[in-house]
Amino acid sequence: MTATPARVRFAPSPTGRLHIGGGRTALYNYLLARQTGGQFILRFEDTDRARYQPETEKEIIDGLHWLGIDWDEGPDKGGPHAPYSQSERKEIYLAHAEKLIASGHAYRCFCTAARLAELRKRQQETKETPRYDGLCRTRTPDDVAARLAAGEPHVVRFKMPKTGSVTCVDRIRGEIVVENANLDDSILVKSDGWALYHLAAMVDDREMEITHVFRSSEWLPSFPLHVHIYNAFGWDQPEWVHLSVFLKPSGKGKMSKRETAEMVEDGQSIFLTDLEGLGYLPEAVNNWIALMGWSYDDRTEFFTMEDLIAKFSLDKLNPAPAAINFSKFDHFNGLHIRALDPDDLAGRLLPFFHRAGFEADLETLRKITPIIQERVKTLDDAPEIAGFFFKGSISTTLEELIPRKTTQAEAAAIAAGALEILERLPDLAHDTTDAPLRAMAEEMGFSAGQVFGVLRGAVTGQSVSPPLLETMEILGREVVLERVAGAASALSS
């Protein structure tokens, strides 16, 4: 797909943790930039100094890097339109606000916060739509000058036309026509001199030559305002792309702060920087979130980053909100785990064994990985399944040593018989142990399952394990014989 290079940006505000919704917005931006050979820009919208949380800037950067998303311009690496943090661009916004005032598209408003609160309260009581009543809209230049000279605090408001309508074009939804009479005189610059999103983001997108504005559909209500602002400056509109929001798994509304916190306690999370620790692969996260609101065709669902870059298309974006589906997430994680080169997987597994308290080494893990690769859904499953490989000794209960439909005496006979066979074999490679053990089962009148069951319990201490013969091969002769002997004596007592 060839297109003109897109200049896109991900512009989070460092006021909270980065979740999968933001991750998806960043991903789509990134995909379009890489697909078209354009640029992807990271910008921090940190004009709200009260809600600013510096540590979330690092979290955003770490989260995006983990996903494999990198940017061409940003606060941490500069670029032709630096600075890339809005807190450093205050004067630019102020200058633009002045332009708007001069051209009659904005005005200074001296109403106090108290009056505004009072106004809003009254409007709510009379069930009117809460909005500014326009008191300062018609002040004379002399009046304004006098108040300015007196140092009266004021904000700058957009002078919304009272009549007519505005047509907003969204890439996903098409034309949205809104009556100007329904729109408010929104504040553009606060009394402390900081620009609000409405002004700052528009100015930055323009200055940074952004071609496609990806943002959450939560912005749809102020979309008309933003179109008006662009028009007031005489600028051409960018492509506006309003992404549908993510709904909680039940599909009933957005995830609340409290619910996301509860989720973390339950060992699940929508925060990017939690997902790594929970054993998810960034490849799976990308695949999963890319498909929430976007599709390729009627059957392809497995995508690598390269696939996504090649196949992403604005035309296939879906306007409807999507409920988060964690079981599908697990499914994708499994697919990507199985698609990994085993040595690569072993390297990713290592920290999970260490964290679970096992003194695992990469060399042994590389031997184990092929037999557990298709058994783990998340990386943190692995120590549970294969931790016994790194235990000096295992403790088994009689229950674990006796398979179903088998008596203790039978299990004891199996253990003793198997021990005898294994001791005589030159090595415990899985293809040398296979035939003798099966032959023994037949001679003794047991099913292979019974024999393997006893040995599984003896060797792994678990009733569920990776394939037994391969497991014994990796464990080694000494350990296997010791454990089987231990089981034989336990069973015969």
Add this chain to the structure above:
RNA sequence: GCCCCCAUCGUCUAGGGGACCAGGACGUAGCCCUUUCAAGGCUAAGACCGGGGUUCGAAUCCCCGUGGGGGCACCA
């Protein structure tokens, strides 16, 4: 209350007038494979929100209703 958006299986979705008694995926159930557990294969149940139009013909286009979602800050 007002404004805006959306509407296909439980969930994510394909579908853009006839190719659809609606396809795929997750999940669920069953079977096969099998030393356990997985993985894999096969099968099953499961949806076009309702009502009007337009049309020879509508899941697809239009209108109304209903339902769901989002927003109404000197937050973003």
